[in-house]
Amino acid sequence: MITSTGPLRDNVMAAEWTMQISYDPLLIAVFIHPDAATFKNIKKTKEFGVNVAADEQTPLVNISGGYSRIEIDKLKVRNSFNILKPRYIKAPLISGCIINAECKLVTMKKLGDHTMVVGKVVAIKYDKTKNPLVYHIGKYHRIGSVIESFRQVVKINKMTFEWFFAQADGRFVLKCVGALIKSGKRVFISNYATKNYSYMTIPYMIPKRGSDHAKVLQMYLKQSGLRVKLKHTPIIKRLVVKNKSKIQRINFILFEGKLRSESVIQSKWKSVRTDALLQAITS
Numbered sequence: 264m265i266t267s268t269g270p271l272r273d274n275v276m277a278a279e280w281t282m283q284i285s286y287d288p289l290l291i292a293v294f295i296h297p298d299a300a301t302f303k304n305i306k307k308t309k310e311f312g313v314n315v316a317a318d319e320q321t322p323l324v325n326i327s328g329g330y331s332r333i334e335i336d337k338l339k340v341r342n343s344f345n346i347l348k349p350r351y352i353k354a355p356l357i358s359g360c361i362i363n364a365e366c367k368l369v370t371m372k373k374l375g376d377h378t379m380v381v382g383k384v385v386a387i388k389y390d391k392t393k394n395p396l397v398y399h400i401g402k403y404h405r406i407g408s409v410i411e412s413f414r415q416v417v418k419i420n421k422m423t424f425e426w427f428f429a430q431a432d433g434r435f436v437l438k439c440v441g442a443l444i445k446s447g448k449r450v451f452i453s454n455y456a457t458k459n460y461s462y463m464t465i466p467y468m469i470p471k472r473g474s475d476h477a478k479v480l481q482m483y484l485k486q487s488g489l490r491v492k493l494k495h496t497p498i499i500k501r502l503v504v505k506n507k508s509k510i511q512r513i514n515f516i517l518f519e520g521k522l523r524s525e526s527v528i529q530s531k532w533k534s535v536r537t538d539a540l541l542q543a544i545t546s
């Protein structure tokens with residue numbers, strides 16, 4: 264609900280086309296029809312309030328979206344709006360919302376039949392105890408349950424777990440890129456060793472954020488003495504590796520590849536059936 268004041272005096276309108284468009288500075292864009300009283304107010308006073316409706320506020324949204332300030336003084340409708348005092352703007356704010364933001368106009372741009380009205384947030388209040396009202400295909404809804412992002416759970420031995428856990432170094436998701444070089448039921452593996460133990464799995468590395476994954480993998484393989492022709496299609500495996508009660512999320516971006524000189528490295532093929540992680544990666 265967009266609040267404003269100006270030539271048409273204190274007002275509120277419903278605007279589903281409202282969104283945050285920048286973190287720093289914090290900017291909010293609202294797409295408003297130029298015929299709306301709200302538009303005329305904002306054009307004059309160069310400020311507005313953004314009041315994100317809570318899911319028990321449908322009657323208020325109905326009023327603010329169903330009538331124009333030209334028709335009735337919506338904010339004065341009996342048993343409806345409770346007004347909050349703003350700090351930095353003159354437009355009123357609405358009590359009971361999930362967010363109240365005070366905005367100063369930054370720019371306006373006519374795009375199609377609506378005008379994009381961008382405001383810089385100069386004060387904001389957020390009520391964590393409330394849930395937002397959802398408007399979808401002309402009907403009001405409450406938000407439902409959280410959608411769990413699916414990950415394949417892989418039980419692995421302690422040593423392997425500790426290896427990846429240490430590599431994750433506290434990161435919520437460890438992102439790896441690896442080469443999937445298959446030959447029947449076998450897959451090509453490399454040896455990774457630390458002081459304490461060694462571990463064999465597909466040739467993989469942890470790419471820097473923002474790097475071209477296929478390119479850095481190719482370089483890594485070359486440095487490891489492997490001549491591999493990689494396919495261009497990335498495969499994604501989103502896993503949770505587990506050992507007892509400990510877990511670590513791992514995303515593998517895999518590129519299938521062919522070894523260019525197989526005969527030299529015969530000894531480094533492993534049957535996928537013998538290793539839970541390899542099974543998960545190759546399935």
Ligand SMILES: Cc1cc2nc3c(=O)[nH]c(=O)nc-3n(C[C@H](O)[C@H](O)[C@H](O)COP(=O)(O)O)c2cc1C
Pocket residue numbers: 274275276277278279280281294295296298299300301302324325327328329330331332333377398
């Ligand atoms: C749920 C809902 C969402 C709306 N979203 C928008 C919107 O994003 N932009 C817009 O210009 N009008 C939108 N409207 C219509 C305005 O709220 C409506 O035209 C209102 O009467 C304008 O009020 P005013 O003339 O007092 O400013 C919406 C209406 C409803 C019911």
